Amino acid sequence: MxxxxxxxxxxxxxxxxxxxxxxxxxxxxxxxxxxxxxxxxxxxxxxxxxxxxxxxxxxxxxxxxxxxxxxxxxxxxxxxxxxxxxxxxxxxxxGHFLLKDTTNPKVFLSTGSGLAPCYRMAKEDKSGSQKRFFFSVSYAKDLFYGEEIKNLNIPETHISISREEVEGFEYGRINIDHIDFPAETEFYICGVPLMVKEFLTNLRARGYKNIFVEAY
Structure with missing residues (x-):
């Protein structure tokens, strides 16, 4: 120490x-x-x-x-x-929730203070691979680090508020069911256990293998 x-x-x-x-x-x-x-x-x-x-x-x-x-x-x-x-x-x-040193596409999904590791991973990733970033909170009053996330300059960035409609933000929970990701895509997921379990279960059911999670 x-x-x-x-x-x-x-x-x-x-x-x-x-x-x-x-x-x-x-x-x-x-x-x-x-x-x-x-x-x-x-x-x-x-x-x-x-x-x-x-x-x-x-x-x-x-x-x-x-x-x-x-x-x-x-x-x-x-x-x-x-x-x-x-x-x-x-x-x-x-900890074993680590950013992989690959050029595979990367998707970061986080809620609440689970943002911390995903934010750092996205910020420090130098692979040049395609990235997507998803972050969600329940209410507008819960929102934080909005500008910092935007400053990551990831073209496909989604900040959503799940329980109220707020201008400038997506409404609802993070939803990636409609997106067809390449098979080698890496998913980095951090949030409350229920959220992590849901994404893990759904992505595995869709056949994805590179799924890395941390619940808090």
Missing amino acids: QKATLISKTFLNDQVIELKLKTEKLATQPGQRLFIHYLESETPLKRAYSIANEEQEGDFSIFTFLIKLIPGGLGSERLRIANEQTKFGLEGPN
Whole structure:
């Protein structure tokens, strides 16, 4: 475990925060997670979070996390009151939800804070392969990182709001049933377990093999 300092905390909506931690240089791969240790907790406490962005600044790494705060959650309550210069511990990286080094077409599907690993994968993919990006939230008030997603400059980007119609966004849940993807397409899926299971089941039924998932 190595020490990290909180350098930025931004509420993206009433539940999701963008957290930036600075630590000694640490190499990670798109899709990986780090355990955050809450050093000020009275009892040992750590939580795993996917990395949304990694920056290098001299001998230091700056990691960005997109974290949904759970009311009453021990880790969430610590993050809610944390301020700049709060110290944390970092352990890892770990996880098997990794971007593959291929030129196969890639499809990224995420909901809520499951955006974090998919956003980083899409941002750091240098394969030149065709990409499609899908992101969904329930209500307009839940939306975050809209501009960051658009700045990925993926021509086929779909941001949808599932439970209300909002101008400028697609209405409804992510629906890819009508799209005929090449057989070698890689699917990267991250979100709540039910969403992940539904896409996994449907894509397998359609004969696709390169399906990589992470539920939270």
